[in-house]
Amino acid sequence: MSGNGKVFFGGMPIKPDVDRLLSVFSKITHGDVIKHEDVARVIGQPYKSNRYRGVVAAWINSVRTQTAMQIVGEFGVGFRVLTHDEASKRGDKYLKHIRRTAYKGSVLNDAVDTNQLSEQGKSQHQIRRRHLHLLADMAQTARREVSFSAPGAHKSLPRPQSR
Numbered sequence: 001m002s003g004n005g006k007v008f009f010g011g012m013p014i015k016p017d018v019d020r021l022l023s024v025f026s027k028i029t030h031g032d033v034i035k036h037e038d039v040a041r042v043i044g045q046p047y048k049s050n051r052y053r054g055v056v057a058a059w060i061n062s063v064r065t066q067t068a069m070q071i072v073g074e075f076g077v078g079f080r081v082l083t084h085d086e087a088s089k090r091g092d093k094y095l096k097h098i099r100r101t102a103y104k105g106s107v108l109n110d111a112v113d114t115n116q117l118s119e120q121g122k123s124q125h126q127i128r129r130r131h132l133h134l135l136a137d138m139a140q141t142a143r144r145e146v147s148f149s150a151p152g153a154h155k156s157l158p159r160p161q162s163r
Helices: 015-024 036-043 050-067 084-110 119-146
Strands: 033-035 071-074 078-081
């Protein structure tokens, strides 16, 4: 024990609380809503405390790795387990993020004065430029293909065949 009375130098272990949440909420299914109050009661920590946030983040990661279910926060309510369709649609957000990041990287890369680079630097710059532009273009194309809203919205895409 240190002079300030703390037994755990790195903080209290969160694994026991995570295990408790995993056992109490072991029967969750896609579409379920879990209230903040229920989680706070199980772990014995008030909602919005740092301890609560840390335990919940570790619990959500454990659920995702063990069951492949995605849990998201619902403002003012608690947490919701995404349905398969909702989880699939979340990929659009990441495609958009990839495209924006690659585009920003290509803009910053294109701003470099290549006359000031060494021969190796010029070669790497060209390769980096090509890959960033390709990545941005591929992410944009993928996002368009995935996120069409109505049949026939994108005439260039093949229509899905019903089985």
